[in-house]
Amino acid sequence: MRIVAEHLSYTYNADTLFATAALKDVSLTVEEGEFFGIIGHTGSGKSTFVQHLNGLIRVPSSMKRYKKKKPKKGQALPPQTVLTVGEYDLTDKKTNFRELRKHVGMVFQYPEYQLFAETVKEDVAFGLKNFSEKKPTNEEITEAVRAALEVVGLNYNEIAKKSPFELSGGQKRRVAIAGVIVTRPEILVLDEPAAGLDPVGKREIMELLHKLHKEWCKTVIIVSHDMDEISENCTRAAVFSEGSVRYVLPPHELFQKREELRALGLDIPLTARLCEKLEQAGVKLDCDFTIDDFVAKLSALKEGKA
Amino acid sequence: MNALELKGVSFSYEEEGGFRIDNLNLTVGEGEFVAVLGHNGSGKSTLARLCNGLLEADAGEISVFGVPLDSKNLFEIRKNVGVVFQNPDNQTVATYVEDDVAFGAENIGLPREEIGKRIDFALKATGIEQLRHSTAARLSGGQKQRVAIAGVLALKPKIIILDESTAMLDPRGRREIVEVVNKLNKEEGITVLLITHFPEEALMADRAIVMNRGTVVMQGTPREVFARQEELLTYNLDLPRIGIICNRLRALGLNIADTMDEDELVKEIVRCVS
Numbered sequence: 001m002r003i004v005a006e007h008l009s010y011t012y013n014a015d016t017l018f019a020t021a022a023l024k025d026v027s028l029t030v031e032e033g034e035f036f037g038i039i040g041h042t043g044s045g046k047s048t049f050v051q052h053l054n055g056l057i058r059v060p061s062s063m064k065r066y067k068k069k070k071p072k073k074g075q076a077l078p079p080q081t082v083l084t085v086g087e088y089d090l091t092d093k094k095t096n097f098r099e100l101r102k103h104v105g106m107v108f109q110y111p112e113y114q115l116f117a118e119t120v121k122e123d124v125a126f127g128l129k130n131f132s133e134k135k136p137t138n139e140e141i142t143e144a145v146r147a148a149l150e151v152v153g154l155n156y157n158e159i160a161k162k163s164p165f166e167l168s169g170g171q172k173r174r175v176a177i178a179g180v181i182v183t184r185p186e187i188l189v190l191d192e193p194a195a196g197l198d199p200v201g202k203r204e205i206m207e208l209l210h211k212l213h214k215e216w217c218k219t220v221i222i223v224s225h226d227m228d229e230i231s232e233n234c235t236r237a238a239v240f241s242e243g244s245v246r247y248v249l250p251p252h253e254l255f256q257k258r259e260e261l262r263a264l265g266l267d268i269p270l271t272a273r274l275c276e277k278l279e280q281a282g283v284k285l286d287c288d289f290t291i292d293d294f295v296a297k298l299s300a301l302k303e304g305k306a
Numbered sequence: 307m308n309a310l311e312l313k314g315v316s317f318s319y320e321e322e323g324g325f326r327i328d329n330l331n332l333t334v335g336e337g338e339f340v341a342v343l344g345h346n347g348s349g350k351s352t353l354a355r356l357c358n359g360l361l362e363a364d365a366g367e368i369s370v371f372g373v374p375l376d377s378k379n380l381f382e383i384r385k386n387v388g389v390v391f392q393n394p395d396n397q398t399v400a401t402y403v404e405d406d407v408a409f410g411a412e413n414i415g416l417p418r419e420e421i422g423k424r425i426d427f428a429l430k431a432t433g434i435e436q437l438r439h440s441t442a443a444r445l446s447g448g449q450k451q452r453v454a455i456a457g458v459l460a461l462k463p464k465i466i467i468l469d470e471s472t473a474m475l476d477p478r479g480r481r482e483i484v485e486v487v488n489k490l491n492k493e494e495g496i497t498v499l500l501i502t503h504f505p506e507e508a509l510m511a512d513r514a515i516v517m518n519r520g521t522v523v524m525q526g527t528p529r530e531v532f533a534r535q536e537e538l539l540t541y542n543l544d545l546p547r548i549g550i551i552c553n554r555l556r557a558l559g560l561n562i563a564d565t566m567d568e569d570e571l572v573k574e575i576v577r578c579v580s
Binding site for chain 1: 344345346347392446447470473474476477478479503505539542543544547548550551554555558559560568569571572573575576578579580
């Protein structure tokens with residue numbers, strides 16, 4: 001499923017004194033199969049954007065009460081908003097949003113805070129029961145939950161009957177992710193998936209996302225503040241600032257825009273900072289800003305000189 | 307005098323069984339800046355809560371500036387040991403920043419004038435004077451955490467414990483907090499216990515300690531601790547990224563001296579490849 005947004009704008013508390021524009025004329029396409037990154041400060045509009053993708057925030061024209069405003073005389077027509085996820089037109093009132101949500105899984109920040117059921121199995125099965133058109137049989141539920149738990153690296157037999165609150169932090173997060181992917185969404189969106197975990201936990205979660213990307217969900221989208229995480233993992237990344245998309249580029253091109261990113265108050269990865277300083281010291285290094293490539297290129301440089 | 311002393315402290319949560327803190331010994335000197343590292347569930351937060359009596363130890367002794375922590379001294383000790391927690395949204399009680407900062411000071415019944423002075427001091431020390439009349443709920447995460455620190459500072463504590471106070475912030479917010487804490491330590495002489503998952507944040511501490519299963523398993527200067535990568539990995543921890551790069555480069559045959567400083571690393575690389 002391809003995601004296409006054109007001229008997407010959104011204002012919180014529209015038509016009131018507290019109106020705040022969160023998205024301003026955003027155009028962005030995410031291709032099927034990408035491991036896409038979304039970067040930006042708190043308040044840059046990135047969460048508002050991702051919440052559009054499964055209809056948690058609706059384009060006004062898709063709401064039942066929506067009536068088209070007639071433009072005033074002499075006023076130009078606003079550009080046509082486009083928002084599609086695969087076949088689904090999210091600007092259309094007739095779209096089946098419930099069905100859409102089955103295809104677009106959303107993992108919020110600190111998803112373990114949203115665990116609620118008495119057992120891990122019930123928690124993971126909740127979404128499945130809600131999104132299935134006809135009631136799944138007990139066997140179907142067990143099989144789906146088993147598969148979801150196993151792909152996130154948990155053992156069904158050991159864990160299914162436990163309370164999710166007995167688990168460790170990393171395990172809880174995995175259970176929460178299992179509860180989202182159990183419906184086999186084609187697109188998985190995660191807000192800060194590694195936040196609050198210890199270094200090894202972080203690495204394991206990123207490895208898990210790559211595994212899911214390969215075996216389970218075609219497209220993975222992560223929202224992250226960690227530029228190193230973006231440069232190590234993403235095919236492309238979009239930079240949000242003040243409600244607009246400033247750049248959409250592969251990390252190795254994006255992080256060459258050091259000054260532009262700094263002007264937006266954003267960081268660049270450690271490898272990009274080192275490359276910059278090396279350049280100033282007269283060592284030009286053409287690397288894609290992953291640690292692997294950085295050390296490999298330096299090693300090659302040394303071999304060449306030797 | 308030692309700011310904080312824990313001797314043979316043990317603690318378990320009733321419902322769990324097994325120790326969360328297991329015979330822990332720790333001494334923190336006055337004015338010292340100690341970083342506490344440890345994986346999720348290693349007992350770091352429990353340690354923070356024990357140090358100001360939010361939790362009561364099952365065994366062992368805790369003393370703050372020589373005063374034993376017991377029910378008699380509890381309130382006195384809480385004035386001296388301020389804790390800032392993880393979630394910025396859970397720590398504001400009042401609508402306006404100024405009132406929020408005053409909350410603790412009002413609670414201990416200080417005279418009005420003194421409270422005013424302390425608010426001025428706390429806002430200034432955390433660099434948020436301009437937010438004095440702002441609505442707390444509308445601030446950024448980093449600003450909210452600075453408000454939380456200011457609220458603790460208004461009690462004039464001798465020790466501040468930050469329990470993963472930067473975990474939920476973006477990089478800018480994290481830098482704000484780390485700078486404020488460093489300043490409080492250097493300029494006000496406040497003893498700091500910084501509990502964190504970010505190895506980078508431990509670099510500026512005088513001492514780093516690593517916790518595992520409720521006890522201290524490694525300690526030393528941050529550089530000493532980060533010189534033991536393999537051991538750290540067994541505790542689910544790792545080096546700061548720059549240290550990882552150093553090790554990788556060495557593994558590829560570049561003769562790079564150990565460093566945690568970007569400029570130094572660049573110098574080392576230039577020396578090796580030219």
